Amino acid sequence: MGMNTVRRVLVTGALGQIGSELTLGLRDRYGADNVIATDIQPDATKKLSSQVPFALLDVTKQENVEEVITKYRVNAIYHLAALLSAVAEKKPRDAWEINMKGLICVLDAARAGKCSVFFPSSIGAFGPSTPLNGTPQDTIQRPESMYGVTKVAGELLCDYYFKRFGVDTRGVRFPGIISNGTLPGGGTTDYAVEIFYAAIKQKRYTCFLKEGTSLDMMYMPDAIKAAVSVMEADPGRLRHRNSFNVTAMHFTPEVLAAEIKKHIPDFAMDYRVDPMRQRIADSWPNYMDDSAAREEWGWHPDYDLAAMTEDMIAVLTRKHQEGLF
Ligand code: NAD
Numbered sequence: 001m002g003m004n005t006v007r008r009v010l011v012t013g014a015l016g017q018i019g020s021e022l023t024l025g026l027r028d029r030y031g032a033d034n035v036i037a038t039d040i041q042p043d044a045t046k047k048l049s050s051q052v053p054f055a056l057l058d059v060t061k062q063e064n065v066e067e068v069i070t071k072y073r074v075n076a077i078y079h080l081a082a083l084l085s086a087v088a089e090k091k092p093r094d095a096w097e098i099n100m101k102g103l104i105c106v107l108d109a110a111r112a113g114k115c116s117v118f119f120p121s122s123i124g125a126f127g128p129s130t131p132l133n134g135t136p137q138d139t140i141q142r143p144e145s146m147y148g149v150t151k152v153a154g155e156l157l158c159d160y161y162f163k164r165f166g167v168d169t170r171g172v173r174f175p176g177i178i179s180n181g182t183l184p185g186g187g188t189t190d191y192a193v194e195i196f197y198a199a200i201k202q203k204r205y206t207c208f209l210k211e212g213t214s215l216d217m218m219y220m221p222d223a224i225k226a227a228v229s230v231m232e233a234d235p236g237r238l239r240h241r242n243s244f245n246v247t248a249m250h251f252t253p254e255v256l257a258a259e260i261k262k263h264i265p266d267f268a269m270d271y272r273v274d275p276m277r278q279r280i281a282d283s284w285p286n287y288m289d290d291s292a293a294r295e296e297w298g299w300h301p302d303y304d305l306a307a308m309t310e311d312m313i314a315v316l317t318r319k320h321q322e323g324l325f
Contacts (some may be wrong), residue, residue, distance in 0.1 A: 008034045010074040010115075012059050012106065013081030014048055015039040018120070018174075018223060020182040022078060025224040027052050036072045040081070047182075059102035065109040076231065078118045079106045085124050085147035085280055087186035092146040099150035100157075107161045107169070116168035118231050119158045121243045123175050123216055124188070125151040128283040135285035137245050137292040145280050158242035170230050171242040172293065175216030175250075177223050178308060180315045188280045192217055192256060196312045199260050199267045200320050207253045208274040214286040218248040219303035219311070226299060233297035240292055248301030249308065250287040259309045 007030045014023045014037035027035045038057035043049040057068050059081045068074070081102055088095030103119065110117045126135060127143035141152050151173075158169035176189025184190040191207050192215075198205035218226075226246045251259075257269040293299035303311070319325060 005075065006030070006034060007076050008036075008072065008074050009076045009078060010036050010038065010068060010072065011078045011080060012038055012057060012102070013079075014054075015041060015043060015182070016080060017179060017182045017184045018177060018220075019078075019080045020047060021179060021220050022080070022224050022227055023048055023052060025228065026078070029228060036068065036074065038068060059105055060097060062105045062108065065105050066112060069109050069113040069115060074113065074115055076116045076118070077106055077110055078227065079103065080120060082120075082150075083147070084185050084187040085122075085145055086188060086190075086277055088147040088150070089145060089276055089280070095146045095150055099147075100153060103154050103157060107157065107167060110169075111161065111165050111167050116170070116231065117158065117161075118227055119154055119169060119171040119242060120227070121151045121155050121171055121173040122147070123173060123284045123288065124148045124280070125155060125173055125243065126283070126285055130285065132284070132286045135245065135288040137240060137289065144283055147280075148283075155243040162241055168235070169242055170233070170238070172226050172230055172244045172246045173288070174223060174226075175218050175247050175288070177218055177220060178312065179220035180312055180319070181220070188277045188284070189215055189217065191253065195253075195256060195260065195269070196316050197325060199264050200313065200316050201325065203264060203267050205257075205267075205269045207257075207269055207271050208277055209253055209281050210271055210273045210278060211254050212252050213278070213281050214250055214252050215281060215284060216247040216250045216288050217308075218246070218301065219308040222248050222301040222303055225302070226293075229299065230293070230297055237296050239296060244293040244296070244299070245288040245290040246293050246299055246301075247288045247290050248303055249305045251305055256305070256309075259305055260313070263309065263313045
């Protein structure tokens, strides 16, 4: 995309945890008329459709993706629609259909419509044979979850469309995303969001991952910043494209609980381990090395554990007082 071209952005899966906030971030940056939110479900609460144009779109329908791109003269796509890790384990065939067919439909439509594409990969693209401490940018990727299979294949497919067809594909490997807007859609890191709602509402939380399980995490404002920055990065500086490791913090459940206790002293946590999600978490990095993103497009997060926790508690306490949960 030329430097002076106005970005006209399509967001798929826009009603999800990330999409519902990224869409508003994109609107603030590029203007409400230049962002088109889409999802397979209608926007029942009008959360986005009162802010930006909204259309129903099933990403597995090639023609529909192309129609929306043409109708709204889109030149950049944030492709977020997917099934997440815990859901994909329960419905592997659906995960393949939505995550892979959805992606190839978007890539072919992008090729035809000359659009750039943002594809969010995940820490789920790693597996038990990956070095899990300081996980390098370029390393072994043999995930054993269905979600991971689709994310590695997605990274490769995006690279393929760039090299073979010149589609400007870019992306990051997101860690667990912590947010206070839309609830997470069934991932392995969801505990790090649920814990805040539970701490504020009942001062107790039962964690589905066991003590000592270290995972990378990021607060939503940083996730939005990463997605926008990588898409706006000078292509001449990019040696990688579709799978930049990005992280902001890593912690275990007990470390997060201790941080919350600084604000809510009588908070208590116990454990009831979900073996499926524990197995997935154990196969993901304890912490990643994100120096490639820092070097190639200036990535740096704004929120560490303390700053994220303080903000989450402030926002959710207000929402709880307003009777929103
Ligand atoms: P989510 O589950 O909250 O939202 C996904 C959205 O996609 C939902 O609104 C759903 O209705 C929609 N959708 C499902 N099938 C569709 C279809 N066929 N066509 C169109 N829309 C469809 O997910 P999220 O947490 O917002 O994640 C967005 C992306 O980021 C996904 O690709 C996910 O793998 C990736 N990611 C998320 C995290 C995280 O912690 N949330 C971490 C790493 C990567």
